[in-house]
Amino acid sequence: MNLSPGQLDILFQALGDPTRRAILDRLARGPATVTELSAPFEMALPSFLAHVRRLEASGLVETAKDGRVRTVTLVPGAFTPVRSWLDEQRAIWEGRLDRLDAYVQTLMQDNDDGT
Amino acid sequence: MNLSPGQLDILFQALGDPTRRAILDRLARGPATVTELSAPFEMALPSFLAHVRRLEASGLVETAKDGRVRTVTLVPGAFTPVRSWLDEQRAIWEGRLDRLDAYVQTLMQDNDDGT
DNA sequence: AAGATACTTAGGAGATCAGCTAATTATCCT
């Protein structure tokens, strides 16, 4: 279940834009068409569509065209690599804290023994 | 404990680069100087320093200069807004699943009653 | 068939990004 090296880049970059995060927010409540999605934004449609395309390229979203309408759906599992990276990061940090903690314990025991 | 509107952008964008994530990875194991940090990278030092500056601007990292040496330290709490956003996202999605679930329950009960 | 609707393509402007080299500054060591 390993991801390609650049996948995290693409995911984090996809999330690094307020319009795209707002789209995801909306989609977490259920699928929507491009025009429905675009309604809250003052942006021109081609600009907006580029954001949808970017989300699609990142895998966070899937789209399907039926007739002239394109429906966009959230892919909630696509967040997993992001969460995993954050969790690993925290694990490393906490591992460090644990070691520091253990070290302090050792110091204190030494102190008990020595004095 | 609210964050400024663009803060999430800055955080996600800071995380959207492999060099910067590698720096954070290293720093989770403890502070390091700029030169120490830069060792694993083939990049020229000014290019590398720009990444450190970017991390600093995002708040993920703090730096302090002592003599001619600048030491870089992870700020683990800075990840919180990112985690929060992801958690909210999941909560909305799961809320939706719950409602769908409740709806399905309702349908099934109606079916039990009706047939 | 004609008009409305929903995207889509093409192309371009201006900003930001990630990298580089060359030169500078500030500190430390001898």
Next chain:
DNA sequence: AGGATAATTAGCTGATCTCCTAAGTATCTT
């Protein structure tokens, strides 16, 4: 003082980003 070390500044390049307008295509609807 003078050289080595650590970081910094300045300035440049090519790529990518985000937005735009104008025009095109495909699909309903009447």
